[in-house]
Amino acid sequence: MLRQFQGLKHISAINNTINQLVRVPIAFASTDKAAAGYLKFKSQYQTHLKAFREKMQSLERESSKKVEKAPIRPYSHPYQNEHNPINFSPVKTAELFFDFVGPEQV
Numbered sequence: 001m002l003r004q005f006q007g008l009k010h011i012s013a014i015n016n017t018i019n020q021l022v023r024v025p026i027a028f029a030s031t032d033k034a035a036a037g038y039l040k041f042k043s044q045y046q047t048h049l050k051a052f053r054e055k056m057q058s059l060e061r062e063s064s065k066k067v068e069k070a071p072i073r074p075y076s077h078p079y080q081n082e083h084n085p086i087n088f089s090p091v092k093t094a095e096l097f098f099d100f101v102g103p104e105q106v
Contacts (some may be wrong), residue, residue, distance in 0.1 A: 080086050 077086055085092060
């Protein structure tokens with residue numbers, strides 16, 4: 001039981017040390033270096049942002065052009081008609097079958 005309390009003292013000492021380290025601000029670089037890094041980042045960001053805006057404006061100019069319709073009709077097969085389609089569907093097959101069989105006999 002005594003060992004458990006000694007272990008708890010050790011853990012609480014570690015927690016106190018961590019809390020003290022967290023409260024103290026750690027400065028790895030001086031403010032001059034941080035300001036220089038920020039200015040470098042800001043200048044690069046501005047150049048990338050400008051390039052992005054120019055690219056988006058060029059895309060908008062390209063997409064704003066009106067698409068002209070084709071002056072001719074699309075291709076249609078010479079044997080394609082409403083009664084005898086080239087590609088049959090089950091509905092058309094049933095329709096032709098009932099045309100062949102005729103009306104229901106009463």
